[in-house]
Each structure stands twice: as structure tokens, then as C-alpha cells.
Amino acid sequence: MSEDTKAAKDAEKMEKIVSLCKRRGFIFQSAEIYGGLNGCWDYGPLGVELKRNLKDYWWRKNVRERDDVVGLDGSILTHQEALKSSGHVGGFSDPMVDCRTCKSRFRADQVCESKCPEKPSKNPEENGCDLTEPRDFNLMFETKMGASSDDGSIAYLRPETAQSIFVQFKNVCDQTGERVKMPFGIAQIGKAFRNEINPRNFTFRSREFEQMEIEYFCRAEDGLELTDYWLEERLKFYESIGIPREKLHVLDVPDGERGHYSSKTYDIEYEFPFGIQELEGVAYRTDYDLKAHSEGVGKPQEYVDQAAGEKFIPHVVEPSAGCDRTILALICEAYEEEVITNDKGKQETRVVMRFDPKMAPIKCAIFPLLKNKPELVAKSKEVLDLLRPFMNVTYDETGAVGRRYRRGDEAGTPFSVTVDFDTIGENGPENEGTVTLRERDSMEQIRIPITDLVAHLLPLIQ
Amino acid sequence: MSEDTKAAKDAEKMEKIVSLCKRRGFIFQSAEIYGGLNGCWDYGPLGVELKRNLKDYWWRKNVRERDDVVGLDGSILTHQEALKSSGHVGGFSDPMVDCRTCKSRFRADQVCESKCPEKPSKNPEENGCDLTEPRDFNLMFETKMGASSDDGSIAYLRPETAQSIFVQFKNVCDQTGERVKMPFGIAQIGKAFRNEINPRNFTFRSREFEQMEIEYFCRAEDGLELTDYWLEERLKFYESIGIPREKLHVLDVPDGERGHYSSKTYDIEYEFPFGIQELEGVAYRTDYDLKAHSEGVGKPQEYVDQAAGEKFIPHVVEPSAGCDRTILALICEAYEEEVITNDKGKQETRVVMRFDPKMAPIKCAIFPLLKNKPELVAKSKEVLDLLRPFMNVTYDETGAVGRRYRRGDEAGTPFSVTVDFDTIGENGPENEGTVTLRERDSMEQIRIPITDLVAHLLPLIQ
Numbered sequence: 001m002s003e004d005t006k007a008a009k010d011a012e013k014m015e016k017i018v019s020l021c022k023r024r025g026f027i028f029q030s031a032e033i034y035g036g037l038n039g040c041w042d043y044g045p046l047g048v049e050l051k052r053n054l055k056d057y058w059w060r061k062n063v064r065e066r067d068d069v070v071g072l073d074g075s076i077l078t079h080q081e082a083l084k085s086s087g088h089v090g091g092f093s094d095p096m097v098d099c100r101t102c103k104s105r106f107r108a109d110q111v112c113e114s115k116c117p118e119k120p121s122k123n124p125e126e127n128g129c130d131l132t133e134p135r136d137f138n139l140m141f142e143t144k145m146g147a148s149s150d151d152g153s154i155a156y157l158r159p160e161t162a163q164s165i166f167v168q169f170k171n172v173c174d175q176t177g178e179r180v181k182m183p184f185g186i187a188q189i190g191k192a193f194r195n196e197i198n199p200r201n202f203t204f205r206s207r208e209f210e211q212m213e214i215e216y217f218c219r220a221e222d223g224l225e226l227t228d229y230w231l232e233e234r235l236k237f238y239e240s241i242g243i244p245r246e247k248l249h250v251l252d253v254p255d256g257e258r259g260h261y262s263s264k265t266y267d268i269e270y271e272f273p274f275g276i277q278e279l280e281g282v283a284y285r286t287d288y289d290l291k292a293h294s295e296g297v298g299k300p301q302e303y304v305d306q307a308a309g310e311k312f313i314p315h316v317v318e319p320s321a322g323c324d325r326t327i328l329a330l331i332c333e334a335y336e337e338e339v340i341t342n343d344k345g346k347q348e349t350r351v352v353m354r355f356d357p358k359m360a361p362i363k364c365a366i367f368p369l370l371k372n373k374p375e376l377v378a379k380s381k382e383v384l385d386l387l388r389p390f391m392n393v394t395y396d397e398t399g400a401v402g403r404r405y406r407r408g409d410e411a412g413t414p415f416s417v418t419v420d421f422d423t424i425g426e427n428g429p430e431n432e433g434t435v436t437l438r439e440r441d442s443m444e445q446i447r448i449p450i451t452d453l454v455a456h457l458l459p460l461i462q
Numbered sequence: 463m464s465e466d467t468k469a470a471k472d473a474e475k476m477e478k479i480v481s482l483c484k485r486r487g488f489i490f491q492s493a494e495i496y497g498g499l500n501g502c503w504d505y506g507p508l509g510v511e512l513k514r515n516l517k518d519y520w521w522r523k524n525v526r527e528r529d530d531v532v533g534l535d536g537s538i539l540t541h542q543e544a545l546k547s548s549g550h551v552g553g554f555s556d557p558m559v560d561c562r563t564c565k566s567r568f569r570a571d572q573v574c575e576s577k578c579p580e581k582p583s584k585n586p587e588e589n590g591c592d593l594t595e596p597r598d599f600n601l602m603f604e605t606k607m608g609a610s611s612d613d614g615s616i617a618y619l620r621p622e623t624a625q626s627i628f629v630q631f632k633n634v635c636d637q638t639g640e641r642v643k644m645p646f647g648i649a650q651i652g653k654a655f656r657n658e659i660n661p662r663n664f665t666f667r668s669r670e671f672e673q674m675e676i677e678y679f680c681r682a683e684d685g686l687e688l689t690d691y692w693l694e695e696r697l698k699f700y701e702s703i704g705i706p707r708e709k710l711h712v713l714d715v716p717d718g719e720r721g722h723y724s725s726k727t728y729d730i731e732y733e734f735p736f737g738i739q740e741l742e743g744v745a746y747r748t749d750y751d752l753k754a755h756s757e758g759v760g761k762p763q764e765y766v767d768q769a770a771g772e773k774f775i776p777h778v779v780e781p782s783a784g785c786d787r788t789i790l791a792l793i794c795e796a797y798e799e800e801v802i803t804n805d806k807g808k809q810e811t812r813v814v815m816r817f818d819p820k821m822a823p824i825k826c827a828i829f830p831l832l833k834n835k836p837e838l839v840a841k842s843k844e845v846l847d848l849l850r851p852f853m854n855v856t857y858d859e860t861g862a863v864g865r866r867y868r869r870g871d872e873a874g875t876p877f878s879v880t881v882d883f884d885t886i887g888e889n890g891p892e893n894e895g896t897v898t899l900r901e902r903d904s905m906e907q908i909r910i911p912i913t914d915l916v917a918h919l920l921p922l923i924q
Contacts, residue, residue, distance in 0.1 A: 025532075025637035031541035031629055033759045037617065038608065040539050042630055044637060045532035045648075052521070052533075059514070064854050067846075070487075070507035071514075075670045076538070076653060077502050077603075079493035096609060105609035141539075141605045143619070145669065146500065147558060147567035147659045155499065157605070157619075167493055168504055175487035175506060186507075191538060191653070197609045207607065208537050297495045384529075392526050 039199030039207030049361035074164025085296025108134035242356030261288035353412030501661030501669030511823035536626025547758025704818030723750035815874030
């Protein structure tokens with residue numbers, strides 16, 4: 001396949017994914033009926049379950065199942081002094097130019113590609129725009145808090161969840177508890193906001209996004225080794241949720257391209273249809289942040305080792321994952337079109353979302369063979385109630401069973417159960433109380449007693 | 463007890479609760495080291511687990527275990543046109559007065575109680591402030607989005623999660639799926655923001671808060687009956703998480719005090735130490751919102767009943783719970799001081815958080831009797847690893863076992879396991895492989911084989 005052909009196919013695939021996400025209720029554009037809010041997305045009924053599964057699994061693996069990590073959930077509205085200390089108020093910006101004629105603003109390094117909203121077909125250098133010199137444009141969303149209207153009331157939407165961890169470091173250390181002994185981590189899942197000039201690639205670069213971050217505090221001498229440790233941990237995590245190792249790339253970010261606070265950073269990248277792009281950064285941030293806040297508040301943000309009689313400002317390693325990006329990677333990875341031979345012997349294309357079963361929004365769909373046969377419907381509802389305490393299930397009675405299978409395939413539902421005349425004993429006692437269980441990927445069907453369903457399915461969806 | 467004495471005791475109790483919340487890592491003031499961000503709070507290691515347990519349980523009961531409710535997760539940043547249609551841009555405001563001298567702003571109806579920041583000890587009417595006429599001050603947080611600086615770029619932080627449900631109503635109905643047949647609900651858990659002039663009562667009235675909302679769509683003729691149905695459902699929910707029915711009050715909000723969109727509203731209130739205050743509103747919003755958005759976008763936001771060949775704008779019943787308020791109610795309800803006789807026969811006060819076990823942040827704490835005995839420590843870690851796949855556990859080896867019990871009581875941990883010399887067979891084979899299991903509320907201790915622990919505890923924590 002030539003590079004051009006591949007690019008066209010990738011673009012086409014991405015279009016199909018975006019379309020499926022809307023059609024099946026994974027992801028909608030925010031405020032679509034009002035023309036959309038650029039860079040913001042809403043998760044629909046299937047998307048919200050997928051996202052919950054990812055976040056719950058991340059939390060379980062990184063907090064609850066570890067002795068050395070505790071959680072935090074900080075506010076989104078952030079004190080301006082905290083973001084002055086961290087360097088975001090002064091330094092988190094892109095250079096922009098304004099047009100004195102049309103009042104539009106453009107990124108200085110992209111002015112040639114930009115469209116002027118006044119004269120949309122032309123680029124600003126050609127259409128007589130009168131541009132200012134480049135000025136820094138801060139990427140943080142600013143708002144006013146409280147009733148007063150002076151500068152003291154400025155607050156920001158946090159540009160990263162990390163800073164609330166640093167700001168609460170002392171409180172977490174000082175709480176009475178046994179779990180915070182160096183090295184230890186503080187983890188957080190939550191939203192962050194950046195006023196990106198050009199949101200793009202579906203949910204990949206958006207203005208409102210969710211992060212899954214750990215700040216792992218350690219002694220200076222352990223920083224580099226722990227950076228390597230966390231890189232491996234995170235790669236294993238992605239593999240465990242269904243992203244194969246060979247689609248992940250590790251970039252050892254070279255000097256000069258890392259954040260100013262970092263002396264070592266790995267980017268974990270994934271082969272999206274629109275290119276190889278970052279999923280997560282594993283950054284050794286040294287003691288930059290805690291030192292900055294120590295200066296900001298005039299008090300050392302230290303760790304006290306009572307056993308050793310020692311106080312010090314720890315270093316920190318930060319594995320910082322994009323939750324929405326990981327969801328997008330799961331969706332892109334799961335999407336497949338497959339040519340199959342249907343019941344009538346004809347070739348057809350099925351779209352199947354091959355989610356890892358533990359990530360799949362719905363684990364099992366229950367179908368009565370016919371919806372106008374009350375015994376089949378009643379027995380199906382019984383099966384539904386039997387499975388529901390153990391997994392997310394759905395009931396579907398509309399259309400031919402083959403069409404219901406296709407709907408389940410598109411939703412990524414790994415199993416479906418059909419309740420038929422055998423089940424209710426109409427074809428004799430032999431198969432009474434058994435159902436057809438169909439697996440999404442192989443499309444294989446087995447006959448299984450209803451009483452065995454939970455025990456059979458549970459190990460397959462965890 | 464006289465009313466004054468009760469008020470003093472309640473205030474003292476609330477102070478103790480706030481202090482425990484900080485000391486034990488339930489809730490910290492946001493940006494405390496920078497002087498705090500008024501009306502914003504961070505959840506610490508125990509608080510974040512408590513909140514996750516509440517949200518997960520709410521989602522399970524209201525979405526996953528119901529056939530008629532699907533989920534949504536909308537963006538916080540909200541299109542200004544959507545909030546114009548809903549009436550928030552024009553009408554979501556308090557009347558305020560500005561002072562021309564000191565530039566402060568006060569709520570018009572509270573100006574006598576307000577303090578002037580220039581002369582903090584005096585009230586503005588007395589200190590020569592030159593006040594403007596009252597003007598409406600919108601309670602929404604406003605921000606600018608995108609690179610352009612004109613009015614088109616205003617966006618708001620959503621003042622309620624409800625509007626993103628209404629705005630996505632058509633997309634949810636149009637998705638291919640089987641679960642949205644009238645009546646049906648769309649549920650959402652997420653943050654909302656209101657620029658409250660006077661945040662107060664700890665986390666109760668804050669500027670950033672989390673809601674757990676259902677918009678339950680129905681035919682007009684079913685609205686009132688479903689409002690009563692949801693009131694009962696919600697009362698049962700609060701009882702199921704440990705808030706007794708007798709501490710809950712239902713207020714049938716009278717005409718003239720309901721939202722303008724509502725023809726029937728129940729407030730569910732709880733007896734907080736600072737007064738009887740609202741936890742949740744169950745409001746029959748009629749077809750107000752979907753009609754408003756239909757007008758706003760110029761297209762009817764209808765439900766299509768294909769079987770009946772009918773189209774109509776549905777009515778909606780909204781059970782809207784405050785997640786942070788429910789957490790605060792759980793904390794207030796759990797808090798108890800109890801005078802007990804300790805091991806040495808002396809009376810002492812223990813503070814115990816009597817959380818319902820399924821809400822408790824940590825389900826079981828594991829203690830080695832002595833931390834300097836490697837066999838006890840190793841066996842304790844074995845028990846920890848055995849329980850961990852089934853529940854959130856912690857390990858505590860510091861101090862006397864009695865002190866560790868007290869620490870667990872304050873965290874609300876319902877069970878603790880002590881690994882002692884019997885466990886490791888040092889006192890003969892009789893009790894080898896057994897541990898002491900202590901229950902938080904009764905403080906009763908039983909001897910139980912390690913191999914029975916999971917089966918014994920699982921039904922007690924769910």
C-alpha cells in the first residue's frame with residue numbers, strides 16, 4: 001500500500017469511527033444542536049460506561065491494589081497564587097498575533113495557515129489584515145470568583161491535575177495514617193482545561209479533558225530508576241486493557257524538548273489512524289514543583305522521616321495519562337470491519353468493536369427469539385435479573401436475531417444470550433433451561449444451562 | 463436540653479467534624495497553603511474513597527441495575543446559547559450593590575450583615591460606603607474560549623448538570639439502541655459551579671460541587687405520579703446508605719417558592735448539625751426545558767414513538783442530589799463520641815465513624831501484633847494480599863493494637879484483623895491459622911480461620 005493510499009484509508013477509518021461514536025452513543029459533540037462547542041465532547045450512554053470501566057480499573061490497579069499510593073480529588077477552580085508559583089500564570093502560553101482590522105487572533109507560528117473569520121477564504125497575510133507583534137497568550141481558562149470585581153478574585157480552571165497534588169502534599173503527609181512512607185504516590189483522576197487554539201483529531205486534542213495522574217514522591221537518588229519503573233508499569237497497564245505492545249511507542253524525549261521542570265521524560269505513544277501521538281508522559285519532575293510551592297508560600301513543603309530524623313523536599317516521578325486519549329485509543333484499536341458469510345450464505349461486512357471484555361460498556365445482551373411470545377420474554381427477563389448483579393447487561397428484542405448480533409457487535413458487547421423455544425421446553429425436555437451463548441469475536445455459539453451462565457461468564461469479563 | 467445548649471453542642475460537633483476531616487484526610491480546604499480558595503474543597507485519601515463508593519453505588523442502583531435509565535457525561539464548559547435558552551444567562555442571579563468608594567460588592571438583601579473589606583469591623587451602611595442601586599449579579603462562572611477576544615467566545619461553567627442532558631436529548635434518543643422507550647431516564651454524575659456570594663457550612667454550600675442527577679422523561683399525564691415515585695425511590699436510597707428515615711424531612715415546596723419551571727417539587731432535607739438543609743430536590747420540571755431548547759435551536763426536541771406513530775416533547779421529573787452534601791450527611795451521621803472502658807479499666811472517649819460498611823473508605827485493616835517480629839509481618843501481608851482482590855484494605859503496624867483500633871474507628875473501617883502468636887502457631891497448633899476479627903461498632907472480637915475471612919466479610923460489606 002502506498003503512503004497516499006494508507007493516509008486516505010486512515011482518514012476514512014477515522015471518519016467511520018467518529019460516525020459510529022455518534023450513532024451508537026459513545027461520544028457526541030458538546031452542544032451539537034447549538035452548532036457545537038469547539039474542543040468539548042460529551043460521552044453518551046455507551047461512552048460513559050466505557051470511561052467508567054477505564055477509570056475504575058485504573059484506580060483499582062494504581063491505588064486500591066497498591067500499598068504505596070493514596071488518592072486525592074482536588075477542585076478544578078484553582079488559586080491564582082498556586083499557579084503563579086508553578087509557573088503557569090507566567091509561562092503556560094503560546095505566542096499570538098491580533099489583527100487590528102478584523103479583531104481576530106492567530107497563533108504567530110501558524111498565521112500563514114490560519115483563516116481570517118472576516119474573509120474566510122483568504123489567509124490573513126494576503127487580505128490586508130493589520131497584525132500586531134506576537135504576544136504571549138495564556139492557555140489557561142480564567143474566571144472571576146466572588147462578588148468583588150478586582151484582581152484578587154481571578155481564579156483559573158486547572159491546566160493539569162498535578163498541581164492540586166503538590167499543593168496538598170503536606171496535608172496528605174500530615175494526616176494520621178500508615179500508608180505514606182517514602183517512596184509513595186498520590187493519584188488523581190479528574191478534569192483539566194486548556195484553551196487550545198486549534199482543537200483537533202476528534203477528542204484527542206480538546207479543551208476540556210480528563211487526566212489520570214500519579215505523583216510518585218521519592219528520594220533524589222531514586223528518581224531516574226523509578227522513572228524507568230513507572231514506564232514499564234504503564235506499558236503493562238495499556239497491554240492489560242487491550243492495546244497491544246507493538247502499537248505503543250516509547251519516545252525518550254531529548255534535551256531541550258522536555259518540560260523545563262523535567263530531567264527525564266518518556267512519552268508513551270499510540271498508533272492512532274491520524275498518526276503516532278502521545279497517550280501518556282512519564283516525567284521525572286525532580287523537586288521542581290514542591291520547591292516552587294515552598295517558595296510561593298514561604299514554608300518548606302517537606303517530607304518528615306521520623307524514624308531517620310530527617311526532613312527533605314522529595315523528588316517526584318509523574319506518570320500522567322490522558323483518560324480521553326486512552327478511550328480514543330481503545331475505540332480505534334477495537335474498531336474492525338470484517339467480511340463474513342451470513343445465515344443466507346451471502347457475504348456482508350460486519351463492524352465489530354473488539355473491546356477487551358473488562359472495558360466493554362455492556363458485558364452481555366439478552367435476546368428473546370421472538371418479542372411477541374410472552375414465555376420467551378419472561379424467561380429472558382429472568383436471565384437478565386440473574387446476570388445483573390454481576391455485570392452490566394442489556395435487553396434487546398427488536399428485529400431479527402442476526403440484526404441484534406450486529407448491534408451488539410458495534411457496541412462491543414462480548415457475549416449475547418438468546419432465549420428460544422428449546423429454553424422454555426417447547427421442543428421437549430432435552431434442552432430445557434439452556435440458552436445459546438454467542439461470543440462476539442469468534443461468533444461461535446454454544447448451548448449452556450442458564451444456571452451455569454454466571455460462573456461461565458464471570459472469569460471472562462474480568 | 464435548652465435550645466441554646468443544643469445549638470452550642472451542634473456547633474461544637476460541627477467543629478470537631480471539620481477538624482477530623484482534615485486530620486484524617488477526608489476533606490481539605492482547597493489551596494489551604496495559599497490561604498484557601500473560598501467555597502472550594504479537596505477530597506483527601508479517605509474522602510476520595512468515600513466519594514467513589516457513593517458515586518459507584520448511586521450509578522449501580524440508578525443506571526446499571528435499571529432497564530429504563532442510561533448514562534451521560536457532558537462537558538463542564540457550556541455553550542452560551544444553551545444557557546440563554548435555559549434562562550440561566552438572563553435569570554440566574556442575585557441582586558447586588560457595589561460601593562463606589564471601596565469597590566466592594568454586597569448582596570443587596572444582606573448588606574446590613576456584610577463586612578466591608580476596607581473597614582472590616584464595620585458594616586457598610588455605617589462606614590460611609592457609597593452604594594449603587596441593586597443590580598443583578600449572575601451566579602455563573604464565565605470564561606473566554608478560543609483565541610478571539612470578542613463576545614462570541616464567552617462560555618460558562620455549567621451551573622447544573624441537567625442542561626447537558628436536555629441539550630443531548632435528541633442524540634440519546636436517536637442512537638441505535640433498545641433502552642430508551644418512554645418513560646426513561648438519562649443520568650449524570652458530574653461537577654457544576656455557582657459563584658455563591660457566601661459559601662458556608664463546610665462543604666454544604668460551595669462554589670464547586672458535584673451533582674448526581676436523573677432527568678426522567680415521561681408523558682405529561684404521568685408527571686405528577688412519577689414525581690411521587692421518585693421521591694420514594696430516593697428516600698429508600700438514602701436509607702440504604704445509612705441515613706435513617708427519621709433524620710430525613712420531606713418538604714412539599716409551596717407555590718411561589720418553586721423554580722419557575724416546576725409545577726411540583728419535593729425537597730429532601732437532612733438534619734445537619736447546622737440545621738435542617740436540603741440534600742436533594744425532586745422536581746417535576748414539566749416540558750419547560752425541552753421546549754426552551756426547541757425554541758432556542760428552532761427545531762422541536764421531540765421523542766418519536768414509532769410504534770404509536772406519535773411525536774411529542776416529553777415532560778420530565780428530575781431527582782437531583784448533591785453528591786458533596788450527601789457525603790457531608792454521611793460524615794455527620796457517622797460521627798459519634800462514645801465513652802468506653804479501655805483494656806486498663808479506665809474510661810476513655812473513642813471517636814468512631816459509623817459508616818455503613820459499603821460506604822466505608824476502607825473495609826478492613828490488617829495488624830501484625832508486633833512490627834518487629836518478621837513472621838507476624840509476613841503473615842499479615844499474606845492476609846492483606848488475600849483480601850485485596852475483594853475489598854479496599856490497609857495495613858497498620860504502628861503503636862499498640864488499641865491505638866490502631868482507635869485509628870481505624872476514626873476512619874470508619876468496619877473490620878480489623880490482628881495477626882498474633884496464635885496465628886503463626888507459636889502457642890501450639892490449636893489456633894494456628896486463625897486471626898482475631900474485630901467489628902468497629904460492637905467492638906466484639908471473634909477468632910476466625912484466615913481461610914474463612916473472605917466468605918465471612920464479603921456479605922457484610924456489600
